[in-house]
Amino acid sequence: LTADPRIAGVCFTGSTDTAMLINQTLAKRKGAIIPLIAETGGQNxxxxxxxxxxxxxxxxxxxxxxxxxxxxxxxxxxxxxxxxxxxxxxxxxxxxxxxxxxxxxxxxxxxxxxxxxxxxxxxxxxxxxxxxxxxxxxxxxxxxxxxxxxxxxxxxxxxxxxxxxxxxxxxxxxxxxxxxxxxxxxxxxxxxxxxxxxxxxxxxxxxxxxxxxxxxxxxxxxxxxxNRDQIGAMVGVQPFGGQGLSGTGPKAGGPHYLTRFITEKTITNNTTAIGGNATLLSLGEG
Known part of the structure; x- marks a missing residue:
């Protein structure tokens, strides 16, 4: 499934070995780099x-x-x-x-x-x-x-x-x-x-x-x-996810999860090339 060119992003929960296999499969695909969120196991x-x-x-x-x-x-x-x-x-x-x-x-x-x-x-x-x-x-x-x-x-x-x-x-x-x-x-x-x-x-x-x-x-x-057990993270209260062999970072239930799949775009405009920014120039008038 992950090798299919129609797949634009992957969220995975499972074993570390399987997460690595998915990562390798995505890396071999031609075209755009595919974002992966993986939550795996641990020696907790x-x-x-x-x-x-x-x-x-x-x-x-x-x-x-x-x-x-x-x-x-x-x-x-x-x-x-x-x-x-x-x-x-x-x-x-x-x-x-x-x-x-x-x-x-x-x-x-x-x-x-x-x-x-x-x-x-x-x-x-x-x-x-x-x-x-x-x-x-x-x-x-x-x-x-x-x-x-x-x-x-x-x-x-x-x-x-x-x-x-x-x-x-x-x-x-x-x-x-x-x-x-x-x-x-x-x-x-x-x-x-x-x-x-x-x-x-x-x-x-x-x-x-x-x-x-x-x-x-x-x-x-x-x-x-x-001073409590370490299972049962509360949805919406305790964002959950690991690092290293335990995951890729963005936490399920956290504010940064979906942003992993967002592509940012920055536009820089050199307004001096057309005589300057009219709005800024007009600030000194009146």
Missing amino acids: AMIVDSTALPEQVVRDVVRAAFQSAGQRCSALRVLYLQDDIAERVLEILKGAMDELSVADPALWSTDVGPVIDQDAQAGLEAHLSKMLAAGKKVIAQTRLGKGCDKGFYIQPTALEISAIGELEKEQFGPILHVVRFKAKDIDLVINDINNTGYGLTLGIHSRNESFAEYVAQSINAGNAYI
């Missing part, structure tokens, strides 16, 4: 310092990581916990994950449903197997409910890794990776996150306003959320 992180409220953190982590079975581009993928608060947060997280109901999404009691198809399920299972084979510690894993053997279900899982750089790509499902950090290493954490090349959503939990502001300004993320 949440940073939690020692001043955060553990119960509030866990509430937002569970929502951000496991709602919609983790199949949101804005979903939480990597949780950074400061050492001082990590054990308490993980203890509460284990309890919260034990209470999740993984079952048919048609049931009101269901918290987590299936992933989209068999390929998605297989990819997530392969990632979990790889993590376990590498000796990664499983922090918590929710049991599958009755009837889950007949669908594309994945156990919501939280596991511990050493750094975000261990993840080769985004895992689009209910898998949460946890990284511990020391307060003095916050700049290393920021650099590690920025070095992924992604920049979609960022969560920050802290009651230290200067810390939250510093992190929000330092990390390359299109949307930063402080």
